Structure formats: C-alpha cells, structure tokens
Amino acid sequence: MERARAGALAGSPVHDQVVPAGSSSSRVIVHVDLDCFYAQVEMISNPELKGKPLGVQQKSLVVTCNYEARELGVKKLMSVRDAKEKCPQLVLVNGEDLTRYRAISYKVTELLEEFSPVVERLGFDENFVDVTEMVEKRLQPLQSDELPALTVSGHVYNDQSINLHDILHRRLLVGSQMAAEMREAMHDRLGLTGCAGVASNKLLAKLVSGVFKPNQQTVLLPESSQDLILSLKHIKEMPGIGYKTAKRLEALGISSVPDLQTFPSKILEKELGISVAQRIQKLSFGEDNSPVTPSGLPQSFSEEDSFKKCSSEAEAKSKIEELLASLLNRVRQDGRKPHTVRLTIRRYSSEKHYNRESRQCPIPPHMIQKLGAGSYDAMTPMVDTIMKLFRNMVNVKMPFHLTLLNVCFCNLKAVNTAKKGTIDYYLTPSLSTMSHPGKRSFKMKETHMED
DNA sequence: TGGGGTTAT
DNA sequence: ATAACCC
Numbered sequence: 001m002e003r004a005r006a007g008a009l010a011g012s013p014v015h016d017q018v019v020p021a022g023s024s025s026s027r028v029i030v031h032v033d034l035d036c037f038y039a040q041v042e043m044i045s046n047p048e049l050k051g052k053p054l055g056v057q058q059k060s061l062v063v064t065c066n067y068e069a070r071e072l073g074v075k076k077l078m079s080v081r082d083a084k085e086k087c088p089q090l091v092l093v094n095g096e097d098l099t100r101y102r103a104i105s106y107k108v109t110e111l112l113e114e115f116s117p118v119v120e121r122l123g124f125d126e127n128f129v130d131v132t133e134m135v136e137k138r139l140q141p142l143q144s145d146e147l148p149a150l151t152v153s154g155h156v157y158n159d160q161s162i163n164l165h166d167i168l169h170r171r172l173l174v175g176s177q178m179a180a181e182m183r184e185a186m187h188d189r190l191g192l193t194g195c196a197g198v199a200s201n202k203l204l205a206k207l208v209s210g211v212f213k214p215n216q217q218t219v220l221l222p223e224s225s226q227d228l229i230l231s232l233k234h235i236k237e238m239p240g241i242g243y244k245t246a247k248r249l250e251a252l253g254i255s256s257v258p259d260l261q262t263f264p265s266k267i268l269e270k271e272l273g274i275s276v277a278q279r280i281q282k283l284s285f286g287e288d289n290s291p292v293t294p295s296g297l298p299q300s301f302s303e304e305d306s307f308k309k310c311s312s313e314a315e316a317k318s319k320i321e322e323l324l325a326s327l328l329n330r331v332r333q334d335g336r337k338p339h340t341v342r343l344t345i346r347r348y349s350s351e352k353h354y355n356r357e358s359r360q361c362p363i364p365p366h367m368i369q370k371l372g373a374g375s376y377d378a379m380t381p382m383v384d385t386i387m388k389l390f391r392n393m394v395n396v397k398m399p400f401h402l403t404l405l406n407v408c409f410c411n412l413k414a415v416n417t418a419k420k421g422t423i424d425y426y427l428t429p430s431l432s433t434m435s436h437p438g439k440r441s442f443k444m445k446e447t448h449m450e451d
Numbered sequence: 452t453g454g455g456g457t458t459a460t
Numbered sequence: 461a462t463a464a465c466c467c
Contacts, residue, residue, distance in 0.1 A: 037467095058453040077452065098454065123456070123467025242465050275459085276464090295457090304454060342461095358461065406454090 026168060028175035029292060030129040031205035032112065032182060034194040035214045037125035039066040041101055042093050044191055053087055055080075056095035059306060063095060067214055098124075108192065109295070111185055115178060121295040125194075128202050129182070130292035135174045153180035154196070154217035157208050158224040168222055172198055176219040183217065203288035204228060206239055225286040232257050240283050248272060260284040297412070301330050301338070304406035309348070313387075313396045316405065320386055321379070323407045328371065328378055331409055337368045338409035341382070343389040346404035356404070359389040 034040065038056040043049045043066065053069035055062040062083045065074045073086040083090055095101070105124040112119045118130040142150070147164050153176040156162065163169050179196035186192045196217035197209025207228055208220040220228055232238060234255060236246040252271060254260050261284045268277040282288065303323040310316055320343070331338055342360035349355055364385070370378040386407060394400050 061452055063453060079452080096454075102455085121456085121467095126467065240465075244464065299457070302455070306453070354463085356462085360461080404453095 026171070027130060027132045027200055028135045028171050029199060029202055029205040030131055030175060030179045030182065031197040031199075031202070031209040032108075032127045032129065032179070032186075032194055033196070033206075033209050034108065034125040034186075034192055036064050036066050036070075037105070037192075038064045038095050038101055039069075040192055041104055042095070044104075045100065046093075049091060049093070053090050055083055055090050055092045057092045058094075058096050062090075062092070065090075104190065104192070107190055108186060111189060112182060114185075115182055118292050118294055120292045126206075128205065128292045131175055131178050132171075134178060135171050138174050139170060150174070152219060153177045154219065155212050157211060157218050157220045158227055160221045160224050162221070168200070172200070172219050172221060176217065179217050179219075183215075199225075201286075201288040202290055202292065203239060203283055204286055207232075229257055229284065229286045235260055235284070238280070238283055240288075241280055245272065245276065245280065257284050297334070297336070299412065300408055300410035301327055301334070301412075302342075302406055302408035303327050304344070304404060306346070306404040308403065310402040310405070311400055313390070313394075316390060316394075316402065317383065317387060319405050320390070320407060321383055323405065324379065324382060324386070327407055327409055328382075331371055332373075334412070336412040336414050337371055338412050339363055339368065340409070340411035341386060341389070342406075342408040342410065343386050343393070344404070344406040344408065345390075345393060345402050348401035348403050357393055358406075359392050360408075360410075361385065361389060 039054050042054060042056060051068065053066065053072050053074065055065040055069055055074055057063070057080060060080050062074060062076075062078050062080055064076050065083075069083075069087060069090055072090070074083045074090060078086075080092065101124055105121075109119055109121055109127055112127050112129050116129050116131050116134055120128040122128065147170075150164060150170060150173055152162060152173050162173065175198040179198050183194060183196055186194060193215040195209045195213060195215065197205045197207070197211070197220070198217070199205040199208050199220040200222060204220050204225060208218045211218045229238075234246075235241050235249055235257060236243070238257070241249070248271065249255070249260065252263070252268075254263055260281060263281070265277065265281060268281060271277070272280070303326050305319060305323060307319075310319065339362060340360055341363055342358050344356050344358040346356050363382075367378060367381050367385070370381075390396075394402070
C-alpha cells in the first residue's frame with residue numbers, strides 16, 4: 001500500500017510514511033478547553049460584568065470564576081463564605097440553571113465538528129477533536145521546497161526544537177495550525193476564548209492544553225512526552241485516575257507517576273483488576289489508545305436540585321414537578337423520545353461521602369406519545385409514575401431526610417420519520433399500530449403482507 | 452461540594 | 461442499580 005521512506009526532503013510530494021486511514025498508530029488530537037466557561041457565558045449575557053471579579057454561584061459554592069477573581073485569590077469550588085472573605089468586591093451570579101451554558105456548549109461542539117466530525121465532548125467546556133485525516137490532507141500536497149514555510153502556531157512544550165524532517169513533527173505542526181483556526185473561529189463566531197493542546201493521543205493532548213493558561217495553546221512533540229507526564233506531582237492529576245483509584249494506589253505505596261510506572265504489573269492487576277490496572281499503568285507512560293468517540297446527541301437529559309432538607313412526600317412531589325417541567329421542555333426541543341425515566345435521591349447522612357440511590361422504569365408507550373406537542377398532558381401521568389419510583393425507594397410512612405432529587409430521561413429513541421404506506425412504516429415495530437392501540441400487533445404483519 | 456454528563460460491571 | 465470516571 002505505502003512504502004516507508006526514511007526522512008527525505010527530496011522527491012516531490014512529501015510523504016515518507018503514510019499511516020493507513022483509520023490506523024491508530026499515529027494520530028493528531030486536539031483538546032479544546034474553554035477558559036472559565038460559565039463566567040465567560042455570564043459576561044457575554046451581561047457585558048457590564050466584564051473587567052470585574054466575577055464568580056458563578058451554585059448554592060453555597062463558587063463553582064467557577066473569571067481571571068480577575070482568580071488573581072484576587074478566588075478558586076474554583078470555593079465556598080461563597082471563603083470567596084467573599086478573600087475578595088469582598090467579588091460579584092456573584094447564580095449559575096444553577098444550566099440552560100444557556102448547555103446551549104453555548106453545544107454551539108462550540110458544532111463549530112468544532114465543521115473541522116472534523118470526530119468530536120468528543122467532556123463536560124460542557126472541553127472537546128477532543130481527531131484531526132488526523134485533515135492533517136494528512138494538508139500535508140500530502142506539500143512539495144519539499146514548501147516545508148520551510150511550515151511553522152508552529154502557539155507554544156511548543158518544553159521549547160523543544162522542531163525537526164521538519166520528522167513526519168510526526170510536521171503533522172503536529174499542522175495540528176497546531178488547525179487548533180489556532182478552531183480557537184479563532186470560536187472567538188470570531190461565539191466570542192469565546194479557550195486553550196488548546198495538540199498531541200498524539202487524548203491523554204497527552206489534555207495534559208498539554210493546560211500548560212499555558214488562559215487563551216493559549218501548546219503542542220507536544222513526542223520527544224517531550226515523558227517530561228510532560230513526569231511533571232505531574234501526583235497520580236491523582238492523571239486523567240482517568242480518580243478519587244477511589246488514587247486512594248487504593250496510595251494504600252499500595254504508589255503516589256507518583258514513576259511509582260506507578262515501576263510497580264509490578266501482576267500485583268497491580270490483582271489489586272485493581274486487569275482492566276483498570278493495564279489501562280492506568282499505560283497512562284503512567286503517556287500511552288492512551290482510546291479513540292476520540294464522537295459524542296453526537298446526548299444519551300440522557302437530567303435535572304437535579306439539592307437542598308438542606310426534604311422530609312415529606314408532598315414536598316418531594318412539588319420539587320419533582322419543577323424538575324420535570326424543565327425536562328419536558330428540553331425533551332420536546334430535542335425531538336427524540338425517552339423510553340426510560342429514572343429518579344435519584346440522596347439521603348441525609350453525616351458520614352457517607354457518596355450516597356445516592358436510584359430507581360428506573362420504562363415510560364409507558366401512551367405517555368411517550370404525549371411528550372411531543374403541548375407537553376402539559378404529559379406532566380400529570382409522568383409525575384405519578386415518578387412518585388411510584390419515589391415510594392419504592394422511600395418508605396413515606398417512616399421519617400426521612402433527603403438532600404437531593406434528580407430526574408433523568410434516558411434510552412432516547414429517534415422518532416419515526418417513516419412515511420405511511422411505505423415499507424419502513426410497516427416494518428417499524430409498533431409504528432403502524434401506535435395510533436390504534438386496540439389492534440393487535442400481528443395485524444401489522446398482515447397489513448404489511450397485503451400491501 | 453454543584454449540576455450536570457459518560458461508560459463499565 | 462451501582463460504581464467509577466470526567467467537567
């Protein structure tokens with residue numbers, strides 16, 4: 001298919017090695033990370049906030065803040081009390097309603113999808129883009145005399161020198177140019193700033209994107225990979241190693257990246273299971289073969305509220321109605337239909353850090369249909385089915401104390417666009433019988449056969 | 452400690 | 461249904 005030729009600037013189109021399309025062997029990944037996203041959205045909504053120290057508040061927390069506030073000592077997830085103490089001039093806006101954040105977040109993802117359809121969301125403010133194919137398309141037509149004009153955009157990690165004879169360097173440089181174009185488009189079209197990291201996999205792209213911090217970008221060349229991962233002071237900073245795993249690793253005497261690199265694999269596999277052990281040990285070497293998985297449409301919609309105390313069924317019902325009203329609007333705008341509802345609660349407890357329980361059930365088909373237009377008809381029956389889930393979890397005859405309610409719609413299915421009278425219409429399970437509940441499902445087949 | 456999300460078991 | 465991870 002393609003010969004590998006060792007470094008040649010001679011010969012006309014430059015392609016000393018070409019990675020087969022879809023190969024995982026050498027990729028160019030861009031990680032895009034918006035600067036203090038919620039605060040940026042708030043400053044766009046109300047430009048008078050610009051230039052002032054701004055925090056976005058959810059309940060008693062400042063969940064994020066702009067750079068003016070950071071310079072005055074405010075940190076992410078700081079309590080409002082501490083933040084006001086540190087910075088009495090801090091302006092706070094309520095950020096409990098995520099509607100605008102979510103809408104702009106998806107605009108960012110859609111913009112990035114114009115560059116490559118392979119975009120994976122991570123939270124509301126981060127995206128991975130696999131630009132491998134586009135990079136190849138830009139590099140292949142280049143003649144060797146055009147190579148000197150190939151330059152990096154933004155920072156190079158470690159100030160490593162670039163070798164244009166190295167095809168991996170060339171690819172990553174083109175990746176850095178694409179990252180710059182993405183950030184420019186985000187700024188011009190959406191008024192948003194952010195960082196980008198360019199590297200050969202998701203782990204490294206994500207780690208390198210944070211090296212130069214607001215509104216800058218950094219590319220990692222392969223020779224500096226070890227320096228990047230060794231710059232982590234603790235394994236908990238490694239994306240993929242969370243709170244639980246870090247605690248278990250520490251119990252094994254593993255706290256640094258070199259600790260994890262050199263720890264005996266067999267023992268690690270026995271302690272954490274083969275899957276987690278192999279994955280995180282590879283991460284410790286900067287290796288990550290996980291693909292950029294296009295996120296596409298969301299898999300679920302949920303709304304939640306936390307509070308000091310909810311101890312009666314009536315109170316819970318009223319809170320659930322609020323959550324549900326918002327959810328019904330969202331689901332109606334999405335157009336797809338959820339086939340499952342889930343209710344999650346958190347019970348008050350002094351010790352337990354993470355305690356949540358959930359119950360889910362299928363949404364009855366007659367309710368699924370009502371989710372479409374007015375959506376008010378859907379409310380009452382839906383509340384009733386959610387309250388059944390509630391009573392299944394909470395013994396309402398006994399005292400209880402809840403601190404959170406979450407309602408989630410999932411198992412979303414595309415609504416059927418099959419037209420009446422077509423083969424698809426009759427082949428679609430329960431579509432042709434949907435409007436006549438009295439008919440039995442074998443009727444569908446008969447009707448189909450007769451046509 | 453908020454208000455979301457995802458995948459694996 | 462839970463547990464882990466991410467923001």
